[in-house]
Amino acid sequence: MISTKQRILLISNSTLHGSGYLDHAENEIRDFLGGARRLLFVPLALYDRAAYAAQASKRLGAMGFDLASVQEDDPRRAVEHTDAIFVGGGNTFRLLKGLYDFGLLEPIRERVAAGMPYVGSSAGSIVACPSLKTTKDMPVVEPPSFAALSLVDFQISPHYLDPDPRSTHMGETQEERINQFLEENDVPVIGLREGTMVRVEKGATVLKGITAARIFRRSRAPVEIAAGSRLDDALFADAQP
Amino acid sequence: MISTKQRILLISNSTLHGSGYLDHAENEIRDFLGGARRLLFVPLALYDRAAYAAQASKRLGAMGFDLASVQEDDPRRAVEHTDAIFVGGGNTFRLLKGLYDFGLLEPIRERVAAGMPYVGSSAGSIVACPSLKTTKDMPVVEPPSFAALSLVDFQISPHYLDPDPRSTHMGETQEERINQFLEENDVPVIGLREGTMVRVEKGATVLKGITAARIFRRSRAPVEIAAGSRLDDALFADAQP
Numbered sequence: 001m002i003s004t005k006q007r008i009l010l011i012s013n014s015t016l017h018g019s020g021y022l023d024h025a026e027n028e029i030r031d032f033l034g035g036a037r038r039l040l041f042v043p044l045a046l047y048d049r050a051a052y053a054a055q056a057s058k059r060l061g062a063m064g065f066d067l068a069s070v071q072e073d074d075p076r077r078a079v080e081h082t083d084a085i086f087v088g089g090g091n092t093f094r095l096l097k098g099l100y101d102f103g104l105l106e107p108i109r110e111r112v113a114a115g116m117p118y119v120g121s122s123a124g125s126i127v128a129c130p131s132l133k134t135t136k137d138m139p140v141v142e143p144p145s146f147a148a149l150s151l152v153d154f155q156i157s158p159h160y161l162d163p164d165p166r167s168t169h170m171g172e173t174q175e176e177r178i179n180q181f182l183e184e185n186d187v188p189v190i191g192l193r194e195g196t197m198v199r200v201e202k203g204a205t206v207l208k209g210i211t212a213a214r215i216f217r218r219s220r221a222p223v224e225i226a227a228g229s230r231l232d233d234a235l236f237a238d239a240q241p
Numbered sequence: 242m243i244s245t246k247q248r249i250l251l252i253s254n255s256t257l258h259g260s261g262y263l264d265h266a267e268n269e270i271r272d273f274l275g276g277a278r279r280l281l282f283v284p285l286a287l288y289d290r291a292a293y294a295a296q297a298s299k300r301l302g303a304m305g306f307d308l309a310s311v312q313e314d315d316p317r318r319a320v321e322h323t324d325a326i327f328v329g330g331g332n333t334f335r336l337l338k339g340l341y342d343f344g345l346l347e348p349i350r351e352r353v354a355a356g357m358p359y360v361g362s363s364a365g366s367i368v369a370c371p372s373l374k375t376t377k378d379m380p381v382v383e384p385p386s387f388a389a390l391s392l393v394d395f396q397i398s399p400h401y402l403d404p405d406p407r408s409t410h411m412g413e414t415q416e417e418r419i420n421q422f423l424e425e426n427d428v429p430v431i432g433l434r435e436g437t438m439v440r441v442e443k444g445a446t447v448l449k450g451i452t453a454a455r456i457f458r459r460s461r462a463p464v465e466i467a468a469g470s471r472l473d474d475a476l477f478a479d480a481q482p
Contacts (some may be wrong), residue, residue, distance in 0.1 A: 177381075
């Protein structure tokens with residue numbers, strides 16, 4: 001179970017069509033991070049970590065945060081000496097492998113359990129979940145395990161796209177992929193559309209942003225939950241212990 | 242390197258919009274399998290293996306093959322006692338995990354090296370490659386390794402979709418995902434559009450079907466190769482040894 005100390009903001013996507021990097025999430029990030037000054041950015045999901053860290057530093061620096069990024073030298077210490085952490089999106093397999101390679105999973109878990117705010121975007125949202133099994137990314141590198149941070153008890157499926165009735169493409173839709181996940185895993189999934197976020201605070205899980213989310217559970221019909229609503233019941237009511 | 246004995250047919254997709262299961266590939270499958278009578282079907286990529294085997298048995302039985310399918314009891318023996326093998330599509334992670342669980346990788350490799358025809362479709366095409374790292378499927382189960390059959394020296398990216406210039410979705414395109422693969426792995430990739438196939442025979446790799454394929458290599462611009470053409474030069478010319 002999520003401890004009531006945990007504070008987690010999971011964003012579907014860093015960039016929304018027609019706006020700049022993190023623009024659509026800025027107000028929510030500001031409100032969520034409140035008085036935090038030092039923010040540690042994790043750029044492990046992209047190949048060019050230095051360029052990614054520079055981009056994030058510029059954007060989050062403009063919001064008034066004092067930004068550091070995970071570097072080769074003593075990344076664990078960086079986790080200990082920050083007010084909050086921001087895990088950027090990109091390739092989820094690469095990100096999770098990086099977290100293992102740098103030995104960051106346990107330090108992040110400990111600090112989040114003690115109340116340090118965690119912000120994730122896209123792949124950074126998925127690795128907050130029990131595993132990376134709901135990613136749509138290509139498995140371009142092989143992490144030692146699919147097990148992720150387990151900060152929350154549900155899975156995020158970010159960039160959630162509704163089926164396109166005009167499509168003639170025979171590949172699976174995102175809903176079909178999530179149903180494959182549920183065939184193999186009994187863990188609730190939030191289909192998180194672009195422009196939306198999940199905020200976990202005081203033991204409550206709330207949907208933020210511009211549109212509804214689609215909640216998937218094994219052996220149940222998916223349900224739509226409106227932005228601004230609590231997701232807890234849709235995710236966990238009547239769950240097997 | 243591929244031995245000149247190897248005979249491999251890798252299909253992008255089992256079902257093409259507007260036609261039935263395997264219809265678009267039937268002539269090529271018949272021509273490729275020639276005099277083979279006994280065909281072993283591998284239904285490990287779908288959750289309901291029995292239903293999948295029944296569907297394939299009906300379809301390939303109607304083409305005149307004597308169909309068996311990989312079962313729990315002695316699947317290795319089934320690989321030894323068939324004229325050809327057909328590995329069906331579905332979820333690539335589930336398929337590769339199944340091949341490991343049933344101990345089928347080495348028996349299939351040995352028989353294909355000795356000349357047994359291999360037909361794969363979608364996920365069944367990817368597992369013929371060095372790894373599953375070019376799948377678009379969701380990693381709903383965790384195989385013990387990403388290493389696959391390595392029957393060929395290239396990767397297939399099936400159901401290849403060209404970028405949609407009208408899209409407002411900020412998720413990666415298939416080309417962007419393949420470029421992420423090439424950042425991490427120096428292995429050529431065939432973007433195999435629906436309705437197309439790759440046929441490997443007598444040491445030559447030929448594109449079959451209704452349209453061109455897009456070939457991706459590290460540090461080179463992608464190239465389009467027309468249906469009916471050999472792919473070998475586009476895949477391997479000037480490769481580092």
